[in-house]
Every structure is written in structure tokens, then in C-alpha cells.
Amino acid sequence: MNLSFQTQAGVLNVDIRSLIIAGWAGRDRDAVEHHIEELAALGIPRPSAVPLFYRVSSQQLTQSAAVQVLGAESSGEVETFVFHAAGELYVSIASDHTDRKLEAHSVAFSKQACVKPVATVAWKLADVAAHWDELVLRSWIREGGRDVLYQEGNLASLRSPQDLISGFTQGKTTLPAGCGMTCGTVGAIGGIRPATSFTMELFDPVRQQSLRHRYEAEILAEVE
Template sequence: MRLAFDIAGVAGAGALDIDISALVIAGWAGRDRHAIEHHIEELAAIGVPRPSTVPLYYRVSDSLLTQAPRIQVVGGESSGEVEVFLFQAGGELFVSLSSDHTDRKLETVSVALSKQVCAKPVARQAWRFAEVAGHWDELVIRSHIVENGARVVYQEGRLAALQPPLDLVAGFTGGAATLPEGTAMLCGTVGANGGIRPAVSFTMELFDPRSGRTLGHGYDIEVLPEVA
């Protein structure tokens, strides 16, 4: 899947077009065991079985990636999850933002299949990983949904709550702390305030408190009828 990013940072601004041929979603990626258990229980509340081990690496189709402002889903039981989006290009690691939009009804049957049936929205901006690696734990991921006509905070947490990104990469590659060219990874999420639930729109951001910079993206969800 071809993606286009605007790159901004200390090393200068520019545009980057890349072809993603492999997409990996790191699930159950919390750093704190209590936080992992909270997310497991959060999903168990809607019928999702416990994972066999943590973290898990789900392979899904790269064709699910989209930078469009709207996605379509079948039925009204899907929802987004804000996650860091890592990718390698030209020998350099970059950081962007994505939503692991997931069909929650299908998730009770198979987590892997539930991740395969929904598009994965991706932001159009990215940072060089090297520019934020030294204060990675201070970065904040946050998402909002529109609920009853009001915009509410759906998720919010520092990346200190999640596994260090290079550890996740090494766990997937078998030891190498770098992603292969053309591979992208979603790096885990934080719990939902008030529990997991659908919404008509989803906005997300990655905030760097040291520089004041923010990566952001939003999308609307169009629900298609579930017919039999």
C-alpha cells in the first residue's frame, strides 16, 4: 500500500512516499502487567478471549491502510484504538499515528480475524524516531470520539505505559531492533475511558510535551447494513 507523509523536525521538512508491503499489529503491548490485565479485562467484558501470550503479533493485510477521512464498516459494533505507527524508510525509522479500528463483535470469535475486516486509518504526518527516542516515555497518545453530539476524550496515556518500541520490534524480528524496509508496525494502545464502544467519528493525536508538536488525524465511520 502506498502512503504519503509530510515529515517535519529538527533535521528539516520534506515529503516521503513509501510502499508498505507488510503490516504488523502488536497486541497486548502494555509495559505494566496491571495495565495489560486491565485491557484484557476490558475486552473480556465484551466477550473477547484472553490472549495465549503477551505481546502477540498479528499480521494483517497492508491493503487495509488508508489515509482517507472516512472508512466504511459492516454493522455498528466496531471502534478505533489510537496507536503509534512505526515504519522504516531509507534505513531510517519514522513515527506516525494509526487507529487499529476493530470489529468488536467478530473479536469475540477471533481477534486476528476482527483486525482483518476493518480499515486502519493512518495520519499524513510523521516524525523521525531519532528526534523523540530520548524522551519516548513522555509522549502522549490521545483519542476523542463524538458521543451524544459532544466531543469526549476516549483514550489518553503516556507511552511509558506501553512496551518500548524497539523492544516490540525486536520481539517480532527475533532480535533485530529495526524493521525491514516496507514493514509497518502498530505498537499497542491504552485503555478506553468508560469502556470500549462505537462512535460516528474518531480523532487521534500523538503529543510531544518537550517540543509542543502534535501528530493528528481524524476520520468518520460510515456503517453499512449487516445483511444475511
């Protein structure tokens, strides 16, 4: 999938040919267990291992501000999105938008069922690596006519990209060229629930910069 990012050095065009969703990526086992219990309340089975690396079609990536989803049982979750391009690693944000109804049947199939919105701005990973744990993930959903904080947590609660990359590549220090990986999420405030408007942010308190992206989800009727 061809994606285009605005970077400090200009526009970066990258062809993502392989997409990995790193699941259960929390650094704190108690926090991981909390997220597992959140999903268990929705009937979603426990993972077979922690972390897990789900393979999803790269064609599911989109930078559009408007997406379509089947039925009203899907929801977004903000994650850092690390990818290899032009000889180095970059970081942006993506939403692992997931069909929660299907997730109760198969997590892998549920992740494939929905598109994965991605921001249009990226940073070099090297520019934030030294203070990675201080970066903050946030998301908001539209409820009752206003934006409500849905997720918030710093990256110290999640495994580092280097840790996840090493786990996926069996010890290598970087992703293959054209490979992108989402690196886990933080818990939902008030529980996981669907919304048709989702705003996500990665905030850097050291550099006072943010990556942000908002998308609207059109619900398509389920026809049987």
C-alpha cells in the same frame, strides 16, 4: 500500500508491504490485565501470549478521512505507527479499528475485517526516542453531539518500539524496509464502545508538537 507523509524534510512516500499489529503491548502487566478484562467483558478470549504480533493485510491501511465499516459494532483505538522508510524508522499514528462482534470469535480475523486509518504526518523516530516515554496518546469520540475524551496515556505505559521490534524480528534492531507496526494502545475511558467519529493524537510535550488525524466511519448495513 502506498502512503504519503509530511515530514520535517518534506513529503515522504512509502510503500508499506507488511503490516504488524502488536497486541497486548503494555509495559505494566496490571495495565495489560485491565485491557484484557475490558475485552473479556465483551466476550473476547484472553491472548495466548503477551505481546502478540498479528499479521494484517497492508491493503487495510488508509489515510482517508472517511472510511466504511460493516455493522455498528466496531471501534477505533489510537496507536503509534512505526515504519521503516528511506533507511530509517519513522513514527506516526494509526487507529487499530476493530470489529468487536467478530473479535469475540477471533481477534486475528477482527483486525483484518476493518481498515486501519493512518495520519498524514510523521516524525523521525530518532527525534523523539530520547523522550519517548513522555509522549502522550489521546483519542476522542463523538457522543451526544460533542467530542468526548476516549483515551489518554503516556507511552511509558507501553513497551518501546525497540522492544516490540526486537520481539517480532527475534533480536534485530529495526524493521525490514516496507514494514509497519502499530505499537499498542492505552485503556478506554468509560469502556470500549463504538462511535462513527474518531480523532487521534500523539502529543510531544518536549517539542510542543502533535500528530493528529480524524476520520468518520460510515456504517454499512449487515445483510444476511
